[in-house]
Amino acid sequence: MYAIRERERERVFILLIVLFKTNTIYFYLCRDISQILSLLNQRQKQQVEPTVAAPSPINKDKYVELKIVDDSKFNYFNKQDIIDLETKGYLVKDQFLTNTKDQQEQQQLSIQDIYLECDGLYESKKLKEANMSRGDGKWNDKSIRSDSLVWLNKETNKDLQEGRLPNISKLLQRIDNLRIELNNTINYASEKTQTQLAIYPNGGRYVKHCDSFLGGNSRRITIIYYLNYEWKQQDGGQLRLYDGRNGSTSDVDPIGDRVLIFLSEHIEHEVLESNCDKRMAITTWLY
């Protein structure tokens, strides 16, 4: 009798030890999982503000100093545009395709034809989901950046090289004329460019960011050509521009045939939620 009780006590004791140990293991497991979760959380927070702050303006009135050296070369731009770029950091030009002094240019191109070519690229799956990169990290999170894109650089894009995108090619030439005009009128000295087509699906957005990193690449000007020629207010997808000096914001509607130009290094911006089927824009960066 006594021996049986002794054995039972032993069993209970062993059971208690086992329970204690499994609890300990459970405790450590929980601790590790919560550490992993908090690390993931921290990373997610970093993703929401993925860029370093934009550099300060040279003074409170001007982001940069742009000096007009030859105003006879103005075609798309005028003196006020240059002042806007210096002081507000951005400017908007509407009816881009027809608003040129060049008579021939006015006739040549229709936004519908450009849109159709872009849509063709999308439908033939030439666009890839965009990544965000910062330092050596790369993220792909739809709630942060939801567009898909294709690079439209002549050096690398076969469709452009082989003449399959005649309307887009003409548009790119017009956009490049802006670069040449800046070089001629304000000595901008920009030789290198980079261009992409980006399409946002319904519900898409791109959180606040800066196109150029301090001490990183050297994108100086962002030129965006909007393609939604039937855009309506309820389609949303405005580009919110932040004024780093006083925190004020300006929302630019992504209206078709509109060109938005801003200082890549200074103007932080955010694509607000888009509610149309495909929000399309072609963006060129001047280096």
Ligand SMILES: O=C(O)CCC(=O)C(=O)O
């Ligand atoms: O499409 C836009 O309005 C801006 C897109 C943008 O900010 C970007 O691609 O860096």
Ligand SMILES: [Fe+2]
């Ligand atoms: Fe951007």
